[in-house]
Amino acid sequence: MKTQSLKNQPLNKQAGFTLVELIIVIVILGILAVVAAPRFLNLQGDANASTLEGLQGSIRSGMNIVNGKSIIASEQKEATATVAVDTGDVATVYGYPAATQAAFEAFLDVKFAADNTADFNLDDSAGDGTLIIYPNSYVKTDDCRIDYKQATAAVTTTAPIKTVVTAPVVTLVTDGC
Template sequence: MKRVSGFTLIELIMVIVILGVLSAFALPRFADLGGDARLASLNALAGTLRSSSNIAHAQQLADGNSGSSSVTLDGQVVTMASGYPTADAAGVVASAQISDYATSDVAGATITTLQFDLVPAKTNCYARYEAADGSTNITPVVSVVATGC
């Protein structure tokens, strides 16, 4: 009599059931990583805005210019106000060389503020650059709102 070794049908079904149960618990943890990616993108953008703003400020100081004199960074003319880039395309967008985000002015803001939205835009998922004005904001304020990411 030959003895055949291998798995029985019951053992194979039990392995499939166990794998199904494990995947039911593990899959939701990995299914939606889009929110984490959007948050990481906004945090990277905020860091870029802060860094480029400070680099433009340092260039202006190195040139010995006043608070509203434009500076040139990598061939880009950057408009300045109160020693830092303005909140527009000729200011912070030019200094950071940003092109992958939709920008819009923030209506009703007391200080010039530029909002950067991801494309496609999500509600309450953006970064903002609030320009320095010399009194309320001595330096620019960069904030991230990620409640809707």
Template structure:
């Protein structure tokens, strides 16, 4: 009788099947690239908003409008409404300044919602993470906040306080 070494064919098949089952059930829990991509895109938009805010403030400072309550400057050929030198939290303020193609058509990547208050706030999110309907990218029913994947821009409250940009929620990305 020969001395056998190695695995039988049935043992190898069982190991392959078990590994396949583990890969199908466990791997998606550890590798969630789409969530990471949405969170990174949100951080990228935060940087774009900060850059647009600083550009608008710089233009306001050059024109001597950084301390006035309200003003308008032209950024890349588009009028941007300002409050104390920073873009207003509105469609004609920070949304115009960012120029990220906020839902000018149905294929847009980003949507926003203006939340009125003192001061106003704009909530921005990727359209793929928001349920509900909006008109030209503008939502008004709280749909963006329920997505749990958004950032906020709060207008300057006075000439001593700068506008605030923050990724408020990214747990739903």
């Protein structure tokens, strides 16, 4: 049997990182994290803005459906009326949805709550035909909301007497999301 001397065997070199190399990699990762983190921190604001944009589209579509049903029922010039849609009865003002929580819940099929139990809060307390819709994580005065001003009408007093309806205004505010 042959025996080999340990003196004649080549030493196994172990590959690995030195402590200095590991520290340099950690420092570089830390710098990247500081630079890249602000880019990803505002994702919730972007999500809220996108959600409000989608809701604004739903409001506009629903408004047009309610207005079409009002025209079919010949109630588009009435100061107050009610139109039946699939999800319930919608109170209307000159053929468009009234600025009330009940009307919006009926034609949008969305629940609004002031106690953070729904996706959106709705404030119709102004009593002047306006309402504010905003995400739960915001307050109504933040610049992350939808403002709705219900339809108005002007009646001419000279012959021929006409009622001129101005459609509702839906304003999206996302500067503060």
